[in-house]
Amino acid sequence: MDADDGKPVLQSKNVCVVGGGMAGLAAARELRREGHAVTVMEQSGDVGGQWLYDPSTDADDPLGAAVPVRMPSSIYACLRLISPREAMGFSDFQFVPMDGDDRDPRRFPGHREVHCYLREFCDAFGLMDVVRLKTRVLRVAAVAAPMTSTARQWAVRSVRQLGNGDGAADEVEEVFDAVVVATGHYSQPMLPSGIQGMDEWSRRQLHSHSYRTPEPFRGEAVVVVGCGDSGKDIALDLCRVAREVHLAANASSMEEATTPAISKILANHGDVLRLHPRISRLHAEGRVEFADGSSVVADSVIYCTGFGYSFPFLDTGGAVSVEDEVVSPLFEHVFPPSLAPSLSFVGVPRKILVPWYFETQAKWVAQVLSGRRVLPPEEEMLRAVEEHYRAREAAGVPRKLTHNIGNVEPLKMYEFGEKYCDFAPLEEWKKELILSSILSMKDDAETFRDLADDDSENVQKGLRAWGSLAARPQAG
Numbered sequence: 001m002d003a004d005d006g007k008p009v010l011q012s013k014n015v016c017v018v019g020g021g022m023a024g025l026a027a028a029r030e031l032r033r034e035g036h037a038v039t040v041m042e043q044s045g046d047v048g049g050q051w052l053y054d055p056s057t058d059a060d061d062p063l064g065a066a067v068p069v070r071m072p073s074s075i076y077a078c079l080r081l082i083s084p085r086e087a088m089g090f091s092d093f094q095f096v097p098m099d100g101d102d103r104d105p106r107r108f109p110g111h112r113e114v115h116c117y118l119r120e121f122c123d124a125f126g127l128m129d130v131v132r133l134k135t136r137v138l139r140v141a142a143v144a145a146p147m148t149s150t151a152r153q154w155a156v157r158s159v160r161q162l163g164n165g166d167g168a169a170d171e172v173e174e175v176f177d178a179v180v181v182a183t184g185h186y187s188q189p190m191l192p193s194g195i196q197g198m199d200e201w202s203r204r205q206l207h208s209h210s211y212r213t214p215e216p217f218r219g220e221a222v223v224v225v226g227c228g229d230s231g232k233d234i235a236l237d238l239c240r241v242a243r244e245v246h247l248a249a250n251a252s253s254m255e256e257a258t259t260p261a262i263s264k265i266l267a268n269h270g271d272v273l274r275l276h277p278r279i280s281r282l283h284a285e286g287r288v289e290f291a292d293g294s295s296v297v298a299d300s301v302i303y304c305t306g307f308g309y310s311f312p313f314l315d316t317g318g319a320v321s322v323e324d325e326v327v328s329p330l331f332e333h334v335f336p337p338s339l340a341p342s343l344s345f346v347g348v349p350r351k352i353l354v355p356w357y358f359e360t361q362a363k364w365v366a367q368v369l370s371g372r373r374v375l376p377p378e379e380e381m382l383r384a385v386e387e388h389y390r391a392r393e394a395a396g397v398p399r400k401l402t403h404n405i406g407n408v409e410p411l412k413m414y415e416f417g418e419k420y421c422d423f424a425p426l427e428e429w430k431k432e433l434i435l436s437s438i439l440s441m442k443d444d445a446e447t448f449r450d451l452a453d454d455d456s457e458n459v460q461k462g463l464r465a466w467g468s469l470a471a472r473p474q475a476g
């Protein structure tokens with residue numbers, strides 16, 4: 001309904017945000033700013049999602065086969081950011097270095113610094129008032145028989161650990177006007193499908209989700225599967241204590257496997273580290289065979305093969321599904337057309353700048369729910385989703401990269417906020433800094449974090465202004 005001045009009368013909704021990681025916190029802040037009542041349900045004992053490091057792992061399930069996995073965080077002790085802190089802050093709450101012995105002022109700080117920052121963000125915007133910790137969402141389903149899509153409501157069943165030491169839990173069901181799913185996609189391990197003999201292998205095998213420190217592998221011969229960011233990090237971490245580290249690339253030949261970054265790592269650690277093409281077979285007695293016919297005997301295999309989408313609590317009656325790493329259908333990776341706007345997802349895209357991109361998605365969701373913005377009709381949203389799939393296919397992009405925006409269509413990532421919710425564009429110097437960091441990482445994955453002293457004049461100018469933000473701007 002419009003007020004007399006022609007502007008829409010904004011509505012306040014009762015919204016449940018599932019997940020208290022970076023995406024969920026961005027959502028909570030934007031929803032509150034827009035005047036909605038918010039409840040964030042987070043299964044862990046603190047906010048921060050992946051950045052809440054947990055030294056323990058699920059010893060009964062090192063491959064992370066349980067759905068959902070019991071430990072949400074997949075980060076390991078030595079993890080440092082691959083994205084520069086100057087570009088990794090909320091738009092109005094920059095990730096500036098803080099004083100204190102326990103703080104990490106580096107451009108690419110360790111994981112703990114990110115967690116500290118997220119806690120400060122919560123404090124600055126009073127978000128802990130709306131976060132329920134140790135509260136796992138068990139089921140989200142539409143309340144029966146909605147008359148119209150705008151009247152649809154959602155029943156959220158959750159269980160809260162009571163913290164009295166006896167494992168007691170309190171299960172409740174509540175009704176919300178809208179649900180924002182912000183459960184991330186770095187918890188549920190993906191395992192390679194093409195390796196024969198994984199079931200027969202009698203020695204240790206685990207997913208990187210269950211890797212924390214190199215110590216348990218001291219003196220061992222370890223095969224690390226996958227040369228992505230985690231694979232490289234973990235292989236280098238292991239080089240400090242393992243007898244042999246064998247890095248198996250997802251490539252059929254050594255030529256294909258040998259990137260500039262890998263060559264540099266091999267040159268520095270050739271005494272312990274070897275590169276191989278992909279594994280073809282694991283043999284029961286401990287032999288690992290590679291695609292080129294070579295083999296090694298190993299004590300452990302660590303799969304650094306990524307993570308998949310999983311929403312085991314979400315019952316949409318088939319309206320939203322996950323197949324081949326595509327959450328479908330989602331208009332602009334956010335709204336399932338037939339359930340919009342009361343159901344939305346913040347944080348589905350991959351290879352994006354966070355939390356900046358989460359903010360843009362969250363602001364759009366908040367404004368659509370309030371009525372400030374209107375979504376296209378359902379059929380039009382569906383057509384747009386199909387068009388996205390077709391365009392990606394025509395460009396030869398594999399379907400499993402459907403939600404990969406940043407390194408397929410970076411311009412779209414940067415334009416999204418302006419297009420949908422008048423979000424201020426990202427500063428040009430930050431874009432430049434991100435690009436130069438990516439290029440440095442591709443060139444030298446081991447040392448790029450500590451050699452960041454070749455900023456362009458444009459970046460240096462931006463940094464000077466950024467550096468004067470020591471007092472962060474603040475809640476509003």
Ligand SMILES: Cc1cc2nc3c(=O)[nH]c(=O)nc-3n(C[C@H](O)[C@H](O)[C@H](O)COP(=O)(O)OP(=O)(O)OC[C@H]3O[C@@H](n4cnc5c(N)ncnc54)[C@H](O)[C@@H]3O)c2cc1C
Pocket residue numbers: 018019020021022023024041042043044047048049050051072074075076079080081082083135136137138182183184185186187230313346347353354
């Ligand atoms: C090893 C590793 C390194 C990374 N390095 C970088 C980096 O350098 N730079 C970068 O930008 N990004 C990095 N990332 C990606 C990082 O995860 C994202 O930056 C960001 O933290 C994702 O936030 P999120 O809120 O979407 O998901 P998450 O951080 O995973 O948060 C999701 C939250 O939802 C909660 N949750 C899930 N299911 C339920 C449920 N049923 N009920 C209640 N709560 C639930 C979880 O407990 C969790 O707290 C890395 C990720 C990993 C795993």
